[in-house]
Amino acid sequence: MPAGRDAAQLREYDFSDEDFQRVRRLVQARIGIALADSKRELVYGRLSRRLRALGLHGFDAYLQLVESGDPHELQQFCNAITTNLTAFFREQHHFRFLAEQLFPALERNNADSRRIRIWSAGCSSGEEPYSIAMVVLETLGHLRGWDIRILATDIDTSMLRQARRGLYGGDRLEKLDSARLLRWFEPTQAAQQYRVREEVRSLIVFKPLNLVGLWPMRGPFDVILCRNVVIYFDRETQRQIFSRMARLQNPGDHLILGHSESLLDVSTQYRLAGQTIYRRRPDGSGR
């Protein structure tokens, strides 16, 4: 018997092709993600938890609620659909680039304004912006009177809550080297749980932001990290997002993507400058 039928027989709720198509349309329109067929069981599992929590008996009633634009349920829907895998210092080479090249260059180039702006777009539970903040302090901590800020945004409000708390348990910290753990975290009452120190936290502002919605900020950002976020977005959505990011950056500013992402056929406003590291071209410079 095919695995799909096995799964369908074990389901608590009916989940028809039409239900899955409705979910797909909602996800595409509200989040930007183009859900593959292979995600059907995953989606069923995540959304059936919402049906249970709401005491609903079927997907039709649930999808009507989300389609009606009910703000609370729409947010829960987005939280349930997104995948939030992240880690401290994930893709180490990007943090080496920040420490060894970009931040020293910004110290020289921004000496007049003494201002640095960084955006972590799709920050999940906070490990990415906290890693950036640690590197800022390690590299630029000697600077006095500079205005350095990291904006960290995500569509998923439950992840942002975790991120703001700044509390991480043993396994989340496994790959962090012990010198950084000692320097930038403090133990809490709970065994194996550490809190990011205030000095690190104070560099970051966490805000909800949907990359396919309105962006209230004006920039410019010296560097944007948008890593492992647009990977499931269709090309057109990616084009729009990177064109909007380009408007928030000056020529020469940096954009950093995740390991399996690329701007090939997506944007000509950036040129490749390293391993998934891009630089904003001057306007009208073409390829």
Ligand SMILES: C[S@@+](CC[C@H](N)C(=O)[O-])C[C@H]1O[C@@H](n2cnc3c(N)ncnc32)[C@H](O)[C@@H]1O
């Ligand atoms: C796999 S995590 C990547 C986290 C981090 N950037 C990293 O590389 O470790 C992707 C994040 O993008 C967020 N995301 C997905 N779609 C989004 C959207 N339309 N707007 C804002 N954030 C979104 C998800 O909620 C999730 O937290």
